[in-house]
Amino acid sequence: MVLSNDSSHSLSSFGNQLIQSGYITLPRMQQAWVESHQSGRPLLETLQQITGKPLPSSLLEEYKQQHLFTLKVFHGIEFIDLGSESIDPEQIDYLIKSFIPVDICYRYQLIPLKTAQETTDSLLVAMVNPSHEEAQEKVTEILSSHNMTWQRVGIILEDFEQLIEPYVPEKPVSQKCVERNHDRTIVDLTEVLEDTAPPIPKSSPEELSKLNEAQATPVVTLVNKLLAKAVEGKATAIHLEPEENFLSIRCRQGETLQPLIDPLPKKVAGPIISRLKLMAELDINEDTIAQKGRIRKSGGGRTIYFFVETFPTFYGEKVIVRVLDSAIKPLSLLELMPDVSVRMAFEDMARLCEGLLLVTGATSKNLVSLLYGLLSEQNPQERKIGTVEESLRHILPGINQIEVDSHEPTDYLPILQSFEQEDLDVVMVDSLSDASVVETVVERTSRNCLILASLEASDGASAIAHLSQQVSPALLADSLIGVVHEHTLRRLCPTCRSIYEPSLANLTRFAIPETEKNSIYQARCLNEEAVEQARLKGRLCRQCNGQGYHGYVKLYEVIEITPSLKQAMLSHSRSETGQEVDRETSLQEAILQSHKISPISAGLELVYQGQTSLEELVQFLPNHSQETMVNDDFTLLPVYVTRRLEALEKLLLAVTQEFYQLKEALQPITISNEEKKPIASLLDEPSFEEDKRWEEFDKDFDGTQETITGEFFCYEELSDPGEWDELKRELEPDKETIAINFPQAHISENVDFFNPFNSVPDPW
Template identity: 30%
Template structure:
């Protein structure tokens, strides 16, 4: 039958007999799980379903099973494959228009998250008794109010706690929600196994991910408004054994204070970084693992250089902070808009300062160095463990050593350590062996005050809170906030020579220390002496064999460590009392 005949038959079979339904979108609904059926018009308690093959028993059983749970009765209507395809195409076109309109409306209307959802979220209503993951059912349940409230609870909790990442992790018997606060993952929620599909689907829906795609990783983005602040969430989904794991990175520019003096506590390091960042041309690298604050450091340099007389342009993926007066470009790999291509375009736009979010390949690295050599200040990041390692990383990318030595001004390596809570920290005197473990001389540490964190076991915090005995600042964690650890390697003539000669990383690092660089371990130990953090945090974040070796070499050069037996020496001793080795030779 033709499309018009089918419409007449459908209209005559409904309660509005004789009335021709001209607007197809009135009864073109979401496709059901089977590819052969489409729900056109629902007249309680009947559902009229147009089918190309009404004798498809598998499709009929699936339909009846779905409708039975909703108290509905199936009625069939036969149509041709041509009419079916025409209606589906029409529906998809209309749905695309509706989705585009809805997306535009959503952008214009900021969605406010309310903390009141904490009281009303009840996941029991989202139960899936069958235990079967059905895409249509997941989509339906993901739109249920309890699931929406639960996801909002998770987002609000994350924003209230000031976490950096949210991990939605399906397990064998439950789904756990962990959040990274001050660099450490902590569990916040645990929900029943039966709601795994609904919760993961809800996150995918609001991040504009394909809910039907469960075999490939996907990237998306969420934007919300919380207490007047616009918050971006960078979302990634990944198939795992028990369901899709969702990880959200929170990008809250309003909570970050830009400025090098707000980040770097050591005045000597601060002065060196500022002096180098004020140069008119050259390359500055910022290195460190993911989540170590590299972007904040780069933006702080830009904030201090930002001036009406300077043209600053950035290539980012994603754009994390909006800076007034600066041209910021988003990388779009699908459109061949990469770091390298954006950087080449910038060079034709009379730039002064350029920022490249990350140098990942030889093309980007060479383009950045060429820009630095032609009169521009270029800032970019690398993933290396320390400042000296950046040289080897560029060499691995295939960048010529003479170009690196000519362009490079300095390398900043950094980490983030938790601040010990100033309200409940515990003063103590470390044992001599603890000092020696970090390359410290006990006799020289007597004038400093050391603290350890007053960390309360998780199972005891609730009872202490009820009695009002829990620290209100850190809630029993022992730490509150983070402090940066920085290692700045300024490129001197000696280092330029070593780079050109392709010297080993350890030789470059040793030379940098002799030229005045404070290694990460030394910087972090100074933070311990100043009462900002603890030895436990040093152990967790910056303590490495190579770092300890560099610190021991530094102390040995001060003649406070015996070069023969590594025993600690007093400043007034002229020889080691243990092995009789002369101190000055």
């Protein structure tokens, strides 16, 4: 601890009042403070010894009330004041003799006061340190043997000694001092010097007054407690909002604001806000403009930053303190995107070396979380990464993070231009909110590196259309590599959801197969009357309260910038005014065809998983007709259907290729290169020259069964039986496979082989 005899150390408001009242001089005040800490005696006792006169009653009462108020905030419980509380000594004597022995009371500095008002089997116990865990465990152990419970309140040391004195034999003063020093209250409010505070600047009287108030020890302790409590609760921000008669202090945890402590009196708003501004190195005398600053605290292998922002309001300055803890890591993509296909598509586009990858959605906060999740998986040792953000949300080791003062383009442009010269591999821009920023990103930066950016939009198509209006569509088509859009749907309540059979219109509209229609859930939504009846009967769902939905589920669409979409964007830019409707339709159709993951297929997956309802999906997609969802776009089929068809296509093409390779190997005559025909594909038109084969084939062909035909040994060697069984199951699992021979078919050097696979219709 560094002490100084000069007035550069700030005094508390109580210390200033003592000096201003003429009770003590500044040097003797500093002497009293030092002696109090060295001897362990209370400050008031030391002051009276040095001055030789008692403290004025008005100052003593003010000091005590300030002391009680700060202790109440620090410990979060009530503190009693013997001056205003009626305490019965006889009842205390009975409780000590019957329940809590005096040696326990003195050892842990606690005393039973009375039985609780609600019941006679509960005690009210006053503690000098209400946060002492060992003392709490001891009292619980003692009272549980008497089948009693207890409630704790706080009491200051002087009041405790006054109550316990009749039961304790007199001890030497030196022993008292040692015990007092050992069991000091956690919050020592007797300090009048703030040894870690910066020197008092030469300022106006008004500013000096605010500074003295802000550095008053109770306020310092209170602010430190607020910051520590927010960190312990993993809050992301603290909101201090002055109202007409009180100061509201809330913290943001997740998506909601929760009270951090009870509202404080309006008179403490000024000192608390001044203290925060002082810690953030802001101008404490300026309360008419917004200011931004930062507080840094380190310890325990972690660093915590508090970003302080002040805003002038009608009732005074509002303060928002953002909490940035280095120990808290951003959510991973696995947590944000549980769907494997969506996550892989996102990661594949992020592996490209240059271009613009856009993340869009309704709220920028969730979008930046996606970008942070993606950056956290990058290796800063292999790729040079930089970010430019309005407000940092996480600390990413090895990544250059720059925070700008606002979303003004004048703040973003110089940083983006400097990034261009630093030869970065990846740049994250938290928001493309201005045309000049978009232009800089598209025209210059995205050609040299990969840009990850977010943009608020209703869907992926709207985002592309919006950017096309801000920059040249030709440049955008050349730079944009993909769009990932985040939609939000209500999540079905897992407690009260129920299985039902959807209407025929919805089954047809979404092409829902028979195997899935009996596993679709609906929400159990109740009106106000039904909710009241269910509550009276005790049958109301406690999770959703009859709403049918609880929370939200994310749905992602992924648009890949294909050559056809690039062409549509270029055509869109060259279209004339009279063709506005046609060009919009053409662009929308091109975007629809470029869906790597469509919102409809992703939404149906969530419906099949029971996470959302078909009705919610219908409301989410009101403009999609049956033809659009089923016929016009193959990619809009459910994901499991498209995957099965793709697998089947690959299998059939592989079998066909193997067949023709074997056919060429068995040819007795070598065909010259001029006469050699290209290998036919599965989609070629069938051509047969021998009508006799078809006549015999029609006699033995049964149209109700899947048929694989052949007479030559080459069919037996085409593949092993396991592959035939797999092909059969892929073609039609509920039909039998038979084999038909063609006895009159002979190998001929002049006739092409009969190809049974050309009879398979093209399903695409």
